[in-house]
Each structure stands twice: as structure tokens, then as C-alpha cells.
Amino acid sequence: MIEKALKGNTIYWGWLALLLALIALGAACYIRQFNFGMGLTGMGRDLSWGLYISQFTFLVGVAAGGLMLVLPFYIHDYKVFGRLTILGEFLAISAIVMCLMFVMADIGQPIRGLNMILHPTPNSMLFWDMVVLLGYLTLNVICGWVILTAEKKEIKPPKWVYFFVYVSIPFAVSIHTVTAMLYCGLPSRHFWLSAITAPRFLASAFAAGPALILIFCVIMKKLAHFDAGKEAVNKLITIIMYAAIINAFFVCMEFFVGFYSNVPGHLHSLEYLFFGLEHDGHTYNNLVPVMWTSVVMCFAGLAVFSYMKLAKVQTDTLVVLGCTLTFLSLFLDKGLGFVLGGLVVNPLNEVTEYYPTLNEILVSVGIWATGFLLVTLLYKIAVAVEHEVEA
Amino acid sequence: MDNNRRSFLKIAGITALAGIGAPVAAHLSSSPAAASAEAHGAPQEGHEAARESGKRDGVRLGMVIDMRKFYGHPEMLDKVIAACDKAHNIPHIGNKKSEIKWIWKAPYANAFPDQSVAHSSKTIAENDFLVLCNHCDQPPCVRVCPTKATFVLEENGIVAMDYHRCIGCRFCMMACPYGARSFNWEDPRPYISEYNPDFPTRMRGVVEKCTFCEERLALGQQPACVEAVKDCGAIVFGDLNNPESQICQVLAKENTIQRSPAYGTKPSVFYIV
Numbered sequence: 001m002i003e004k005a006l007k008g009n010t011i012y013w014g015w016l017a018l019l020l021a022l023i024a025l026g027a028a029c030y031i032r033q034f035n036f037g038m039g040l041t042g043m044g045r046d047l048s049w050g051l052y053i054s055q056f057t058f059l060v061g062v063a064a065g066g067l068m069l070v071l072p073f074y075i076h077d078y079k080v081f082g083r084l085t086i087l088g089e090f091l092a093i094s095a096i097v098m099c100l101m102f103v104m105a106d107i108g109q110p111i112r113g114l115n116m117i118l119h120p121t122p123n124s125m126l127f128w129d130m131v132v133l134l135g136y137l138t139l140n141v142i143c144g145w146v147i148l149t150a151e152k153k154e155i156k157p158p159k160w161v162y163f164f165v166y167v168s169i170p171f172a173v174s175i176h177t178v179t180a181m182l183y184c185g186l187p188s189r190h191f192w193l194s195a196i197t198a199p200r201f202l203a204s205a206f207a208a209g210p211a212l213i214l215i216f217c218v219i220m221k222k223l224a225h226f227d228a229g230k231e232a233v234n235k236l237i238t239i240i241m242y243a244a245i246i247n248a249f250f251v252c253m254e255f256f257v258g259f260y261s262n263v264p265g266h267l268h269s270l271e272y273l274f275f276g277l278e279h280d281g282h283t284y285n286n287l288v289p290v291m292w293t294s295v296v297m298c299f300a301g302l303a304v305f306s307y308m309k310l311a312k313v314q315t316d317t318l319v320v321l322g323c324t325l326t327f328l329s330l331f332l333d334k335g336l337g338f339v340l341g342g343l344v345v346n347p348l349n350e351v352t353e354y355y356p357t358l359n360e361i362l363v364s365v366g367i368w369a370t371g372f373l374l375v376t377l378l379y380k381i382a383v384a385v386e387h388e389v390e391a
Numbered sequence: 392m393d394n395n396r397r398s399f400l401k402i403a404g405i406t407a408l409a410g411i412g413a414p415v416a417a418h419l420s421s422s423p424a425a426a427s428a429e430a431h432g433a434p435q436e437g438h439e440a441a442r443e444s445g446k447r448d449g450v451r452l453g454m455v456i457d458m459r460k461f462y463g464h465p466e467m468l469d470k471v472i473a474a475c476d477k478a479h480n481i482p483h484i485g486n487k488k489s490e491i492k493w494i495w496k497a498p499y500a501n502a503f504p505d506q507s508v509a510h511s512s513k514t515i516a517e518n519d520f521l522v523l524c525n526h527c528d529q530p531p532c533v534r535v536c537p538t539k540a541t542f543v544l545e546e547n548g549i550v551a552m553d554y555h556r557c558i559g560c561r562f563c564m565m566a567c568p569y570g571a572r573s574f575n576w577e578d579p580r581p582y583i584s585e586y587n588p589d590f591p592t593r594m595r596g597v598v599e600k601c602t603f604c605e606e607r608l609a610l611g612q613q614p615a616c617v618e619a620v621k622d623c624g625a626i627v628f629g630d631l632n633n634p635e636s637q638i639c640q641v642l643a644k645e646n647t648i649q650r651s652p653a654y655g656t657k658p659s660v661f662y663i664v
Contacts, residue, residue: 045489185535
């Protein structure tokens with residue numbers, strides 16, 4: 001089936017060329033970082049996780065978001081999502097590859113990465129995160145590829161593959177739960193030390209993942225004559241709305257706990273993220289515009305979707321607008337605010353702000369480009385198979 | 392002082408036996424814990440006391456920092472820090488972002504962020520405090536490390552580092568409630584002012600921290616910081632599980648505090664303030 005990715009028009013090849021150029025740029029920056037050390041990033045002794053780990057966290061959510069397509073189709077036999085489940089699986093593959101690349105970019109001795117497997121350590125959540133991420137990647141490769149092959153041959157998928165499909169459902173939940181456990185089990189990081197962290201991660205994942213898939217659907221409708229179907233899009237929007245509202249509710253609960261209890265540890269990160277943190281006569285507030293943008297985008301996205309529901313209109317422009325607002329809102333909230341906000345006050349009650357360096361940003365761009373390249377190729381194959389079957 | 396020194400060297404010797412010559416120690420006695428108990432002639436009390444408080448059995452090394460002896464003498468703090476830096480080839484990188492520190496000084500409010508500083512005394516407000524790895528009995532850094540590159544030495548409770556196994560994920564730095572860990576953001580070697588050939592330098596991309604000078608203990612020496620201020624005995628080092636050790640006698644006599652004990656880490660470093 002891979003040959004299907006080798007046929008395309010100018011837009012397709014131009015897009016691939018752009019992605020490859022960005023990947024090359026990212027790779028060059030990574031080589032610089034590899035040769036010099038992590039000092040080329042904006043991270044430091046007091047704030048030692050940054051852009052890489054925060055985007056890793058966000059992308060685990062994108063990978064888990066595919067569950068919102070797989071679960072209704074396979075568990076509830078919701079046939080409308082039939083054409084979309086493969087997109088969820090292929091997006092999960094691409095997102096997890098990006099996750100693994102972000103982790104590799106973040107570790108100081110990537111050459112020793114195999115120590116994670118050579119010296120397995122069950123008490124470390126990072127070990128379990130590796131286990132569930134590699135497991136989920138494998139499951140999606142198996143399910144996606146076998147089901148697509150069956151579709152191409154116009155036969156039913158083999159029965160055994162359903163075993164892996166059903167196993168992949170709890171795995172999708174587990175990847176984001178274990179990723180939350182990286183954070184919520186650390187004694188002195190008050191902002192993360194919250195039992196709501198994992199549920200919040202899952203809620204935002206179930207909004208961000210489907211939102212990205214809907215954006216891709218509209219793009220493929222324009223460029224590749226792939227129609228997801230009106231009802232499927234409508235149902236996904238409902239799912240995104242509920243997930244985004246639940247996420248916002250969880251964030252509000254964090255606000256209540258922090259501000260009503262008035263316990264400094266719970267309060268400081270929220271103050272820093274949304275209002276600016278006063279400390280020793282200096283106000284630290286570099287993420288305040290980012291977080292309010294996230295809040296505005298979240299409600300704007302919900303407003304667009306609500307309008308679509310109430311006025312019973314469904315245009316591609318509105319779908320893309322609503323989904324982009326929701327996706328970016330959650331990216332800013334989880335892909336930046338959550339990790340950086342939790343680290344702004346160090347265990348010695350000193351405040352450090354983080355600014356990523358250009359090198360670090362370009363490495364991240366390179367990793368995103370790799371993910372988009374992968375998703376483009378996989379979706380190209382999926383859509384080509386679909387067209388072949390229809391013809 | 393003589394007596395104290397002798398009892399200290401006994402612990403150090405046993406630690407060395409257990410650590411460096413494990414087969415020899417195994418030959419001499421069934422376990423390092425038993426060896427220490429025998430040596431101190433108080434097998435029962437020591438062990439029961441340890442069990443009652445839910446602590447690790449056997450030797451558990453700890454430290455009491457008598458801050459009273461440092462008040463008004465900031466040069467003594469610097470002397471301690473310099474001794475550690477020299478003993479462990481700690482680079483002086485000169486920017487806060489990339490700095491490496493094993494033992495350093497911090498204001499009371501930063502060293503003890505959970506303690507009140509409202510109306511603190513002049514002494515507390517004007518003096519800096521020594522901070523270092525607490526060699527916790529329940530170390531969160533060890534709990535989170537995905538490669539066992541940081542671990543508790545069973546024979547003495549030291550939280551040790553394997554610089555050759557560390558993958559540099561910095562999860563331990565996230566977990567440590569004391570900010571005790573440093574990461575090599577770049578090659579540290581060009582920044583070492585006075586090279587000590589007896590201790591390994593580190594490479595970029597790994598985490599490091601205070602090791603309670605396990606390499607010096609193995610030679611029967613005291614930790615570098617303890618030795619730097621030995622004239623006035625400002626830092627007492629020894630076995631927290633042996634009621635007859637000097638450190639336990641100091642702890643029984645003086646009122647001490649630990650840094651952020653509420654995290655349940657059971658720090659092994661105590662302060663007289």
C-alpha cells in the first residue's frame with residue numbers, strides 16, 4: 001500500500017518538500033544541541049523541563065484523542081465513524097512518534113536511552129510511560145494497517161485484530177493517565193500534585209485530538225475529495241464541546257482550591273499563569289498573555305460550535321474555525337502553561353521564568369514537521385485506499 | 392573530641408568495608424547492618440529504635456549542622472563550600488542557569504520555605520544557611536529515576552549517583568523537594584579551576600549532587616565539609632541509627648529542625664538554628 005503515498009499532485013509534493021526542509025532545519029539544530037549540550041536550550045538548574053517535555057505531554061493527549069473515534073465505533077457500533085477510525089489510529093501513530101522524538105530531544109545522554117530498557121525500573125513512572133507509549137504505538141500500527149489492508153482487499157478484517165482494537169481502548173486512557181502520573185506524584189510541585197491532573201489531561205485530550213482530526217478532514221475534503229460525512233462531523237463536534245467544557249470545569253476547580261484555600265503552594269502557579277506573580281518586588285508574568293489567549297480561544301471555540309448547533313449550520317469554515325480555536329487553546333494551556341507554570345517557583349521558593357531559545361524552538365518545529373510528514377503519508381494512503389474501493 | 396573521632400572512624404571503616412570490599416564484609420559478618428551493630432555493642436536497642444520509627448535498618452549516615460557556630464562568620468560558609476567544590480571538581484560556570492552546586496548557602500526563607508519568617512530574629516534574617524542533599528530515608532529522586540542511576544546505598548543510607556548510567560532526563564530534579572540536584576548543561580571540564588585527580592569529573596548531560604563524600608569515607612576520612620570546619624565542630628556527621636554515636640547524642644541534647652519534613656522524605660540532615 002505504501003506506493004499510494006508516491007502518487008500526488010504539485011500541492012502534495014510541495015507540502016512534503018516544505019516539511020522535509022523544516023525537518024532538515026530541526027535536525028541541524030538538534031546536532032548543535034547534541035554537540036554542545038542542553039545548555040543551548042532555555043532550561044536551567046531551577047527550571048529544568050521546558051518546551052520539549054511540555055509538547056510531549058500535549059501530544060500524548062493528541063494520540064489518546066483518537067479514542068473518541070475508536071470507542072463509539074467498536075464498542076457502541078456507531079457506524080457513522082466508520083470512515084474516521086483509521087484517521088484516529090494513524091494520527092495516534094504520528095503523535096506518539098513525535099512524543100518519542102521530544103523525549104529523545106530532551107534527555108542529556110540520548111545515546112544511553114536504552115538504559116530505560118536495560119535497567120527497567122518499575123517504581124519510575126517514566127518507565128511505565130515508555131511501556132504504555134510503545135504499547136499504544138504498536139497496537140495502532142497493527143490495527144491501522146491490518147484494517148486498512150482488509151478494506152483494500154474488500155474483505156472483513158481478521159477476527160484476531162479485534163482483540164488488539166479492544167486492548168487499544170484502555171491503552172489510550174493509560175497513556176495519558178501515566179503521563180499525568182509523571183507530574184502528579186512529585187512531592188514539592190504543588191501545581192501538579194493534584195488528583196485532578198490525570199482527569200484534566202484526558203478531558204483536554206478528548207477535545208484536542210478530535211479537533212485536529214476534523215481540521216484534517218476538512219483539508220482532505222478540499223484537496224483529496226475525502227468526505228467524512230455530515231453526521232460524523234456533527235457528532236465529533238458534540239464530543240469536542242463536552243470534553244472542552246469538562247476540561248474548563250476541572251481548571252475552574254483548580255482555581256477554587258488555590259484561591260479559596262489561600263495556600264501559597266496551590267496559589268502561586270495560578271497567579272503566575274493568569275495574573276503575574278509578585279516576588280521580592282518583581283512581577284513575573286511572561287505567560288499571562290498566553291494563558292488569557294487560551295481562555296479566550298476556548299470560549300470562542302465553544303461559541304462557534306454552539307452557534308453551529310443552535311442555528312443548525314455546518315460549514316467547513318466554521319468547523320475549521322471552531323476546531324482551530326479549541327486545539328490552540330488546549331495547546332497553550334497544556335502544551336505550555338501546565339509544565340512551565342508548575343516550575344516557576346522552585347523548591348527553595350525562588351522564581352525563574354522560562355524563555356525558549358531559537359535553537360530549541362527550531363528543534364521543536366522539526367519534530368512537528370516529522371509528525372505532519374508521517375500523518376500526511378498515512379492519510380494519503382488511507383484516502384487512496386478508500387477511493388480505490390469506491391471506484 | 393578524640394573519643395568522637397574514634398567512633399566516627401569506626402563507622403567510616405565499616406562503611407568502607409561494606410561499600411568497597413563487600414565480599415570481605417560478607418565474610419566477617421552476615422550483613423553490614425549486623426557488623427555495625429556488633430561494632431557498637433548495642434545490637435538490640437539500635438535496631439528496635441530504628442524499627443519503631445519506620446526507618447532503614449543498619450547504618451544510616453546523617454549530619455547535624457550547628458548554625459550557631461556559623462552566625463556572623465560568612466567566611467566559614469564559604470570555606471565549607473570551597474572545600475566541597477575542590478574535593479569534587481565542581482565547575483564554576485558563572486551563570487545561574489547552568490550552575491552546578493552540591494553544597495551552597497541560602498537565606499533562611501529559601502532554605503526553610505515552610506518555616507515562618509514573620510518577625511524572624513536578626514540572626515536568622517542576616518545569616519545564610521548551608522543547604523545540600525538531605526540523603527533522605529524515602530528519597531523521591533530514587534523513586535522516579537527510570538534507570539536506577541540514583542539509588543540508596545544499603546550499607547549506609549547514602550543516596551548515590553551513577554554518572555555512567557544517568558540518561559539526563561532530569562526527572563530526579565523534578566522530584567527533589569530540596570533543589571539539591573544539578574544538571575551538566577554543557578561540558579563542565581573547562582570550568583574546573585583546581586583539578587583534583589582523586590575524584591572523577593563529569594561529562595555534559597548527566598545529573599550530579601552531594602554524595603556525603605562516600606569516596607572519602609571509604610578512605611576513613613570525614614566528608615570535606617565536616618573537615619573544613621572541624622576546629623569548631625560546626626558539622627557533626629555519623630550514624631543516625633546508633634544511639635551511642637556522637638550525632639545521636641547531639642540530636643538528643645539539642646533542638647533541631649529539618650528542611651521541609653512535611654513531604655515525608657525523612658531527611659538525614661538536621662539543623663541547630
